[in-house]
Amino acid sequence: MRNLLAALLLGGTALLPVKADTVDIQLLGINDFHSSLPSSIAMTPEGPVEAGGAEYLAAHMDRLQRDNPTGTLRLAAGDNIVNSPASAVMHDEPGIVALSLMRLDASSVGNHEFDRGLAELRRLENGGCHPIDGCGVKGFKGASFPYLGANIVDSTTGQPAFAPYIVKEVKGVKVGVIGVTHKNSLFEAPSPTAPLQGRDEAETVNAYVGELKAKGVRTIVVLLHQGGGQTGGGRPNQCNNLAGPVKDIVARFDTEVDAVFSAHTHNAYNCVINGIPVTQTSGHSREVTRVNLTVDRATGNPVAAKADNITVTHDIKPDMRIAALRRQADEQAHQLMNRPVGMIARDLTATRNAAGESTIGHALADARLSATSAPENGGAQIAVQPPYGGGIGGDLWVSPTGNDLPNLVTHGEAMRVQQFGNMLVTMTLTGAQVERLLEQQWCGQGTARVLGVSRGLTFTYDNARPACDKIDPATIKLDGAVVDPAGKYRVTANSFIANGGDGFSVLTEGTERVEKVRDIEAFEAHIRASSPLQPPALGRITRLN
Numbered sequence: 076m077r078n079l080l081a082a083l084l085l086g087g088t089a090l091l092p093v094k095a096d097t098v099d100i101q102l103l104g105i106n107d108f109h110s111s112l113p114s115s116i117a118m119t120p121e122g123p124v125e126a127g128g129a130e131y132l133a134a135h136m137d138r139l140q141r142d143n144p145t146g147t148l149r150l151a152a153g154d155n156i157v158n159s160p161a162s163a164v165m166h167d168e169p170g171i172v173a174l175s176l177m178r179l180d181a182s183s184v185g186n187h188e189f190d191r192g193l194a195e196l197r198r199l200e201n202g203g204c205h206p207i208d209g210c211g212v213k214g215f216k217g218a219s220f221p222y223l224g225a226n227i228v229d230s231t232t233g234q235p236a237f238a239p240y241i242v243k244e245v246k247g248v249k250v251g252v253i254g255v256t257h258k259n260s261l262f263e264a265p266s267p268t269a270p271l272q273g274r275d276e277a278e279t280v281n282a283y284v285g286e287l288k289a290k291g292v293r294t295i296v297v298l299l300h301q302g303g304g305q306t307g308g309g310r311p312n313q314c315n316n317l318a319g320p321v322k323d324i325v326a327r328f329d330t331e332v333d334a335v336f337s338a339h340t341h342n343a344y345n346c347v348i349n350g351i352p353v354t355q356t357s358g359h360s361r362e363v364t365r366v367n368l369t370v371d372r373a374t375g376n377p378v379a380a381k382a383d384n385i386t387v388t389h390d391i392k393p394d395m396r397i398a399a400l401r402r403q404a405d406e407q408a409h410q411l412m413n414r415p416v417g418m419i420a421r422d423l424t425a426t427r428n429a430a431g432e433s434t435i436g437h438a439l440a441d442a443r444l445s446a447t448s449a450p451e452n453g454g455a456q457i458a459v460q461p462p463y464g465g466g467i468g469g470d471l472w473v474s475p476t477g478n479d480l481p482n483l484v485t486h487g488e489a490m491r492v493q494q495f496g497n498m499l500v501t502m503t504l505t506g507a508q509v510e511r512l513l514e515q516q517w518c519g520q521g522t523a524r525v526l527g528v529s530r531g532l533t534f535t536y537d538n539a540r541p542a543c544d545k546i547d548p549a550t551i552k553l554d555g556a557v558v559d560p561a562g563k564y565r566v567t568a569n570s571f572i573a574n575g576g577d578g579f580s581v582l583t584e585g586t587e588r589v590e591k592v593r594d595i596e597a598f599e600a601h602i603r604a605s606s607p608l609q610p611p612a613l614g615r616i617t618r619l620n
């Protein structure tokens with residue numbers, strides 16, 4: 076990297092007099108694929124164009140590899156899954172199959188890789204059918220590429236939970252690829268990932284750079300699931316006042332790092348930080364990044380580099396295998412998502428009253444209570460539904476014609492509302508901890524996060540009082556009885572906030588945890604059992620001032 080540092084020019088290109096004995100290595104990178112089998116819209120200098128889609132992304136990769144058939148690596152910087160409803164209904168198996176057909180060499184993990192917990196991520200890595208729903212893709216074999224996660228470690232041993240890097244020999248040159256995700260990825264994950272923890276990105280990368288150098292590897296690439304954005308609104312191949320965590324992280328990298336594919340923020344840029352080319356695409360398969368490295372065979376160090384973000388246009392013949400996979404996935408997803416669940420009598424909406432209540436919020440909390448109240452499922456007495464993390468994805472409406480006839484709810488509509496597939500965690504809290512939970516709707520929050528609460532729980536808050544002290548404990552009642560600060564109560568929350576997400580840190584203190592039911596299963600069971608489901612009455616929460 077030393078010679079490259081001296082020669083790197085702003086705009087992603089580094090030039091030195093190229094020696095006769097050099098080798099050209101091409102790196103093709105993507106980020107935040109999110110199971111994007113269908114196409115979308117990308118911004119180009121000529122304006123918005125239809126772009127992306129897995130079948131076209133694969134075709135562009137194949138076209139680019141023809142420029143360097145034996146000297147190309149294909150890489151991804153995490154968040155390969157989640158956020159595509161059609162793929163999600165089949166647990167993202169089509170997305171993993173599509174990336175395997177693209178012949179990825181490696182990917183870092185991203186925060187969304189952990190959304191359904193470590194066991195489900197391992198299944199997507201290694202193959203096998205979903206333990207509840209079976210295989211969405213027949214004979215699902217898992218990813219053909221390794222997931223890298225150098226800074227995700229086992230809390231008990233301190234050892235990496237994933238391979239920290241791979242070394243690939245390309246045209247006689249050893250290329251090391253380190254994968255890291257942002258250190259708070261596990262905190263953002265809606266599902267439990269214990270006993271894992273995230274460590275500092277730069278410190279981790281630098282430790283493994285030293286290990287790779289000791290093995291004679293001098294061309295080193297980092298897949299970093301963290302990013303930033305152009306605050307000046309630049310195009311994908313510009314670097315207009317880059318801001319965000321990626322700047323500080325890469326600024327602390329060992330200068331032996333030769334290229335960084337970043338991710339997470341879905342903002343395309345082509346920058347140089349600390350003398351290192353740093354790129355990102357807008358995600359969802361809309362662009363592919365190409366980094367060309369010219370490497371001195373004698374030293375193994377790059378002496379020139381050039382980076383480009385290339386729009387995945389549709390003026391190319393798509394990959395027919397992936398096109399067939401998309402059509403099959405669309406058909407299967409359509410059938411699954413149109414499966415009837417039950418009826419609602421009137422609208423369930425996320426519209427909030429002055430106290431912050433919504434009919435959909437309380438209905439979801441009621442569903443959680445119903446699903447976990449049996450002793451074998453946790454023995455819950457209280458359940459809560461957050462508005463954001465692992466939260467509410469929208470409204471359920473009756474017929475738009477304005478009549479009062481009950482409306483059919485499909486599996487797809489229920490999934491849209493309860494979109495993340497969190498597990499429900501039932502735990503024991505003291506009454507004092509229940510009060511802290513309710514105070515944390517404001518305490519430490521930038522914006523109030525008023526919870527949906529299950530039937531039987533009521534409380535009053537004074538909005539004029541300071542955060543962390545808005546609720547009179549005497550107003551917190553369960554079935555009309557004041558909650559005893561020293562008493563013990565069984566409380567259900569989704570796994571995202573149960574692990575401290577959205578600032579609800581008191582839930583990490585809960586004991587005797589039981590985790591058996593997914594939120595979507597609870598919601599659908601509640602609709603079926605109550606069909607046609609009536610909107611719950613508001614008034615469980617009272618606001619003063």
